[in-house]
Amino acid sequence: MTTFVELLVNGISIGAVYALIALGFVIIFKATEVVNFAHASLLLAGGYLVARLWPLVGFWAALLIGVAAAALVAAAIEFLVIRRANVASHSVLAIVTIGVDIVITTELTRQIGTDVLAMGDPWGSEVVRFGGVTLAETRIVALVTAAALITVFLLAFKYTGWGVAMRAAAEDAETAALMGVRLGRVSMSAWAVAGGLAAVAALFLCVFPTPGLDRSTSLVALKAFPAAILGGLDSTTGALVGGLVIGVTESMMSGYQNDMAFLGRGIGDVAPFLVMLVILLIRPAGLFGTKELARV
Amino acid sequence: MADLAVSDLVVGYGPVRALRGVSMRVPSGSIVAVLGANGAGKSTLLRAISGTLRFHRGACQGAVTLGDQRLTGLDAASVVARGVVQVPEGRRVFARMTVEENLRAGGLGRSRRENAKAHDQVVELFPVLRDRARQRAGLLSGGEQQMLAIGRALMAGPTTLLLDEPTLGLAPLMAARIAETIKEINSLGTSVLLVEQNVAMALSLASHAYVLEVGEVALEGTAAELRDSDEVRRRYLGVADAVEGTLETRTLSRWS
Numbered sequence: 001m002t003t004f005v006e007l008l009v010n011g012i013s014i015g016a017v018y019a020l021i022a023l024g025f026v027i028i029f030k031a032t033e034v035v036n037f038a039h040a041s042l043l044l045a046g047g048y049l050v051a052r053l054w055p056l057v058g059f060w061a062a063l064l065i066g067v068a069a070a071a072l073v074a075a076a077i078e079f080l081v082i083r084r085a086n087v088a089s090h091s092v093l094a095i096v097t098i099g100v101d102i103v104i105t106t107e108l109t110r111q112i113g114t115d116v117l118a119m120g121d122p123w124g125s126e127v128v129r130f131g132g133v134t135l136a137e138t139r140i141v142a143l144v145t146a147a148a149l150i151t152v153f154l155l156a157f158k159y160t161g162w163g164v165a166m167r168a169a170a171e172d173a174e175t176a177a178l179m180g181v182r183l184g185r186v187s188m189s190a191w192a193v194a195g196g197l198a199a200v201a202a203l204f205l206c207v208f209p210t211p212g213l214d215r216s217t218s219l220v221a222l223k224a225f226p227a228a229i230l231g232g233l234d235s236t237t238g239a240l241v242g243g244l245v246i247g248v249t250e251s252m253m254s255g256y257q258n259d260m261a262f263l264g265r266g267i268g269d270v271a272p273f274l275v276m277l278v279i280l281l282i283r284p285a286g287l288f289g290t291k292e293l294a295r296v
Numbered sequence: 297m298a299d300l301a302v303s304d305l306v307v308g309y310g311p312v313r314a315l316r317g318v319s320m321r322v323p324s325g326s327i328v329a330v331l332g333a334n335g336a337g338k339s340t341l342l343r344a345i346s347g348t349l350r351f352h353r354g355a356c357q358g359a360v361t362l363g364d365q366r367l368t369g370l371d372a373a374s375v376v377a378r379g380v381v382q383v384p385e386g387r388r389v390f391a392r393m394t395v396e397e398n399l400r401a402g403g404l405g406r407s408r409r410e411n412a413k414a415h416d417q418v419v420e421l422f423p424v425l426r427d428r429a430r431q432r433a434g435l436l437s438g439g440e441q442q443m444l445a446i447g448r449a450l451m452a453g454p455t456t457l458l459l460d461e462p463t464l465g466l467a468p469l470m471a472a473r474i475a476e477t478i479k480e481i482n483s484l485g486t487s488v489l490l491v492e493q494n495v496a497m498a499l500s501l502a503s504h505a506y507v508l509e510v511g512e513v514a515l516e517g518t519a520a521e522l523r524d525s526d527e528v529r530r531r532y533l534g535v536a537d538a539v540e541g542t543l544e545t546r547t548l549s550r551w552s
Contacts (some may be wrong), residue, residue: 134393163402164393164397164400164401164404165401165404167390167393167397169390171390171392172388172390173351174348174351174388175384175388175390176401177351177372178346178348178372178376178381178383179401179402179404179448179451179452180372180377180381180402180405180452181373181404182373183373184371200452249450
């Protein structure tokens with residue numbers, strides 16, 4: 001039972017972090033209809049800056065810079081690549097983002113080399129005990145931070161002028177423009193917010209019990225991709241639920257993999273994608289996605 | 297307040313010419329109607345004015361000016377900022393957002409005080425929008441959606457309002473109600489460029505009208521002149537008294 005609770009809480013915590021990444025994915029998709037395959041590289045860029053800067057300026061300042069920089073890089077991608085590309089189809093832009101991803105990730109991987117960079121976070125490897133349940137402090141902080149950020153985001157999305165502009169543009173870009181919504185600003189801000197969220201997620205993906213940031217961190221970030229897809233690419237609620245589903249699945253599968261030895265080692269890494277496939281078979285638009293109505 | 301003028305406007309979608317040298321003028325404070333059949337270029341004209349041609353991969357030459365400001369080449373949001381606001385064809389309310397949020401989306405570029413004032417004006421004009429404030433716009437009836445679309449545009453505080461077939465698909469009573477409203481909006485000092493297929497209604501509202509035909513201005517004049525012109529009566533009002541004979545032979549010859 002204790003194992004189960006530990007795995008569940010850890011799963012929810014890591015799921016909340018995936019949700020942060022998935023949320024960025026969804027915002028970008030809603031605002032610009034582009035599936036952003038460069039998301040993992042944004043995350044890596046944010047995380048890398050935090051890891052390199054904390055010995056110089058301290059952890060909190062480094063985190064701030066990392067988040068700001070990731071937002072800036074994302075906004076730059078929007079401004080320099082997405083906005084300039086005069087293509088007929090958004091799927092072409094998705095492929096362009098793969099190119100951007102390769103460029104950024106390759107450079108960062110070269111910089112990181114074989115190092116494992118510590119994030120310099122104040123929580124270290126402390127654990128907290130509730131009854132018999134042992135939880136890493138980092139996991140609790142991750143859960144609280146992610147929950148807070150997501151709440152702030154959803155409130156802003158619902159109530160601020162920015163949120164209204166964003167939703168209007170997502171629903172009908174041309175009409176939004178006719179009403180005076182500046183589409184360029186909307187899409188750039190979407191990218192920036194997504195970048196910032198990715199950098200925060202990077203921090204929590206690299207702290208204890210993970211040894212630190214290394215060249216494979218961007219692969220971990222890829223797990224947020226099934227989270228966004230299975231929730232429905234255009235649904236913020238979907239991103240949250242998807243993130244939690246993936247997080248808990250992964251945590252449970254890894255925790256109990258000895259009992260499921262017949263499935264082989266490493267099932268925890270595969271499980272998120274299996275869940276995604278199963279859900280997409282039943283609901284092709286994802287759990288909360290809008291069904292695409294195509295006129296023939 | 298300034299006159300909206302279109303001069304020598306040529307618009308093409310790739311190889312297709314939609315407008316070939318159209319000129320017209322909407323004097324400040326007036327209602328001007330643009331009539332024409334499907335495909336005559338009415339919507340293209342509005343797109344060129346409101347800066348949304350790029351959504352349809354269209355390109356334009358010629359000029360659209362508001363007073364001495366040039367609107368051609370501006371993006372849609374900047375055109376709105378200068379006071380020229382379009383109510384799109386087919387209403388296009390944001391169906392997944394509430395009525396209130398739709399109105400809010402119309403006034404994003406303005407200050408809180410301006411918005412409060414515009415909002416009061418809109419709900420006075422359309423009380424139903426206050427009653428349904430929290431409902432999703434997609435659940436409104438066609439007529440209510442048209443009111444919302446107009447209200448949303450008014451939130452932007454237009455000096456010139458562009459209306460693209462506001463009575464399309466509405467019940468006659470609702471169409472008459474919308475016509476009333478257009479008159480009311482105009483009486484408050486907003487110029488109106490009204491694109492309509494409902495010629496009788498449009499000519500009863502407008503002071504001046506243009507008839508577009510395959511991308512060119514075929515006829516223009518005061519509303520009274522056009523109402524009395526045989527051409528308009530025959531082709532758009534369905535009154536065929538003077539030319540009954542010719543109309544019949546024409547139809548027959550096509551099928552012979």
